[in-house]
Amino acid sequence: MNPRWPVNTARPWVAPYARRAAAASAALAQGLGVAEALSNEAVPIGLQAGPLRFVPAQAAADEEAYEAFIFRTAQVPTRDNLHDFFNGLVWLHFPAAKRRLNELQAAEIARAGIGATRGPLRDALTLFDENGAVIDAPPALWNALLARDWQRLFVAERALWREARLLVFGHALLEKLSAPRKAATAHVLRAPGAGPSITIDDAAIAAALEPAHLAAKPFVPLPVLGVPGWCPANEAPGFYDDADVFRPPRPTAR
Numbered sequence: 001m002n003p004r005w006p007v008n009t010a011r012p013w014v015a016p017y018a019r020r021a022a023a024a025s026a027a028l029a030q031g032l033g034v035a036e037a038l039s040n041e042a043v044p045i046g047l048q049a050g051p052l053r054f055v056p057a058q059a060a061a062d063e064e065a066y067e068a069f070i071f072r073t074a075q076v077p078t079r080d081n082l083h084d085f086f087n088g089l090v091w092l093h094f095p096a097a098k099r100r101l102n103e104l105q106a107a108e109i110a111r112a113g114i115g116a117t118r119g120p121l122r123d124a125l126t127l128f129d130e131n132g133a134v135i136d137a138p139p140a141l142w143n144a145l146l147a148r149d150w151q152r153l154f155v156a157e158r159a160l161w162r163e164a165r166l167l168v169f170g171h172a173l174l175e176k177l178s179a180p181r182k183a184a185t186a187h188v189l190r191a192p193g194a195g196p197s198i199t200i201d202d203a204a205i206a207a208a209l210e211p212a213h214l215a216a217k218p219f220v221p222l223p224v225l226g227v228p229g230w231c232p233a234n235e236a237p238g239f240y241d242d243a244d245v246f247r248p249p250r251p252t253a254r
Helices: 012-029 034-040 066-071 082-093 097-110 121-129 139-147 150-156 156-164 171-176 204-210 212-214 237-243
Strands: 053-056 074-078 132-136 167-169 183-187 219-223
Touching: 012 082, 012 171, 034 074, 034 082, 034 219, 034 237, 066 074, 066 097, 074 082, 074 183, 082 097, 082 171, 097 121, 097 204, 121 132, 121 171, 121 183, 121 212, 121 219, 132 139, 132 219, 139 156, 139 219, 150 156, 150 237, 167 183
Parallel strands: 053 074, 132 183
Antiparallel strands: 132 167, 183 219
16 A cells, blocks of 8 residues: 555455556655656557656646647646546556547547537546446346346346456546445446447457447446445445435436
């Protein structure tokens, strides 16, 4: 665990990022800034402007949008905080998906500029980037999630979670989970087309980020601490009776 921030690499949601998180945390403990610590772990991620670099936040131009700056320079402005630390880890582990998000954000900014509202596509891109997740699960689990049938999802079909994988992609959600609260909820991206699941690899996630699909807000809420093995308290079936967290489906309009 890093002495500056509670980055516990043993948490299941940190597992995909654990090796780099531990190495970067060790660099932070030696006094490096977050941008430098992440750069020690950097891989040659190719953006239009060249290999990706993490730079201190003040390197960005004040008048330029954050995503446009990254697209133009291949530099990620990085503050010395946990939020940007996790953002960098996701960049390093899922470069194609993060690059795709950045390309789409930059294209929308170039098309429409920066206004009072982002518009449906940029809203969806931001939601996934900050709070998104992807799941690869048997159909019975996916159907229960769509129905928000929490008892079926987490109790009746509990054994099926051994065949499922959930990836927390959103860096803001990873930050929230550094101090886990029961209400922490991911927005799970539904795959375009017929398939509900997304194979949890970089190329598959990037391929699922289709503009028209995203603009339709294809996300499903999932309280992540309900996932078996992610919170000791959820071993008690009554854990899922909390309707403020495990909310019933909204009634459909007639």
